[in-house]
Amino acid sequence: MSGKVAVVTGSNKGIGLAIVRALCKQFQGDVYLTARDVGRGQAAAESLASEGLKANFHQLDINNLNSITAAAAFFKEKYGGVDILIHNAGIAFKVADTTPFAVQAEVTLETNFFAARDVLTHFLPLIKRGGANTEPHLKK
Template sequence: MARVAVVTGSNKGIGFAIVRALCKQVENGVVYLTSRDEGRGQAAVEELKKENLNPRFHQLDVNDQKSIDRLRDHLVKEHGGLDVLVNNAGIAFKNADPSPVSVQAPVTLATNFDALLAVCHTLFPIIRSHGRVCQVASGSGSYTYKKISDELKCRFKNTATEQDVIQLMQEFIDSAKDGSLKDKGWAEASYGTSKLGVITLSRIQANDIQADKSREDILINSCCPGYVATDMSSYKGHLTIDEGAVTPVYLATLPSGAKEPQGKFLQKKQVNDFW
């Protein structure tokens, strides 16, 4: 059976490069390039076809549950399930953006955490045995962890359920809105906090999936792609998008039967156990 892969937010940047690499590495597989904007997504597919690659396109707005549902229904109808999920879609305010953290926090977490969680809840049930999940996080997540209070560090480190992480993310938003971030031990870092949430969530999801005896050998990890020259970094990153795709693709193509990494955060294909 052909392996089926989906990369969210992949009409440009790191996501585009992940699709390119998966098209080359997933033999006899089907790789879906997804994008909120259909025109941009189709244009990206055509660009890859010029390289003799053959990704498929499916519209996906990660902030729209109906859009996620449509993707799930398509995957079930056409392929009977899913084998590789790379949650790449994300946003970041520019450093020079004047919006206060009270504005940036809820907007950033809505896409980088809430939408990612919605994709997971919708697509995880159709991931087959030997499936691979990579959540594209960021080194800013581990950096933000170092800047928060010891009490918050302890809570992140000892989270046991998805709800624990959701609660922490909501507390960050509430504190951003009422101006109490510093008093409550948070760093004023919406993007970093959202990615710390993703890293923490991935660890819990990995534990949960191992308890599901109906499927076997599903690995869930998060990673930092590195500082990549994309519009998100205002092209200040020192890595190309193809270099940024290396670690996500490594996690997405871990061989069948691999036991590790599982629930880990990786940088440069190496585990960063910053806890």
């Protein structure tokens, strides 16, 4: 159990992947790209490797409580907690989507509220004390 670790949820593409890329360049510690789909996550980590960047991968589906608790247990066991957590995973229906509003509301709340709450319930207790305010995290 050692070293600093940064974890980004929903980071196989988009803003999450960009955050992982930036952390790989600047964070003094291990960076974890997480994704609900192992194939998409590993492909994203490989794309970063082709840029010369080292991102570790761990599966994390925020809609699956077992996946959340397994990931939280992994970071507690391997790193004694988490130094930086960026909860980015989320969904948004396109404006033109014709799915009934009630369904859009339910699906959106499931991920963006209830799943986010579950992630934070299990990960916030792992956030290490001190953290960014007291210890240098960035590469010189």
